Amino acid sequence: MDMVFCAIVLAGGRAARMDGADKASVEHQGRTLLEHALEALTDADEVVVVGDPVPTTRPVTFTRESPRYGGPVAALLTGRDSLLRVPGTLGVLAVDMPLVTPWTFRRLHQAALGHDGAFLTDADGRRQLAGVVDAARLDAVRPDLEGQHGMALRALLAELDLALVPPVGDEGRDVDTWTDLRDL
Incomplete structure (x- = not known):
């Protein structure tokens, strides 16, 4: 795979189970979930955050899918279109996974060798x-603009040969509720 690694942070969801809170601004261990995500992507040459702009310690590009709340596929492809560099490898990370680290992404890159990509699973093996x-x-399986809104990521990635990488410890956990955040 090409050496240029760009990444998309998905941070524009509704957070319905968190009373509509802006997950990117929610804090875990004194840092926002977005700062945790940016730290996990420290190896990326460029990062685009699909969500509302919030202060960051690293320069990133903020963008929003149109219409808003189009789901992960619309967000991912909007982020892809906002990159200034031409990526060889594209990273994707939901903002609500604060236990993912740069080491996680290094393992994902290693697992992707000989495949179209690699994704982390949770403890139950779900991508x-x-x-x-x-x-x-990814560009080869990209749907037209009308097909992106509300599309499930598994549908977009269905034709790709993806390696699944089991989590080490709790890195595969995400924060969908206030209880999830407390339990981290």
Whole structure:
């Protein structure tokens, strides 16, 4: 895979089970969930955050899918279109996975060798919104604009050969509720 690694942070969801809170601004261990995500993507040459702008310690590009709340596929592809660099590998990370680290992404890159990409799973083996994918392969399966809104990520990625990477410890956990955040 090409050496240029760009990443998309998905941070524009409704957070319905968290009373509509802006997850990117929610704090875990004294830092926002977005700062945790940006730290996990420290190896990325460029990062686009799909969500409302919030202060960050790292320069990133903020954008929103149109119409808003189009789901992860619309957000991912909007982020992809907002990149200034041409990625060889595209990382994707949901903002609500604060236990993902740079080491997680290094393992995902390693697991992706010989595949179209690799995604982290949760403890039950379900694919999470943390992964890397060959940008050219993603572009090859990209739907037209009308097909993106509300599309499930599994549908977009169905034709790709993706390695599944089991979590180490709790890195595959996400924060969908206030209880999830407390339990981290």
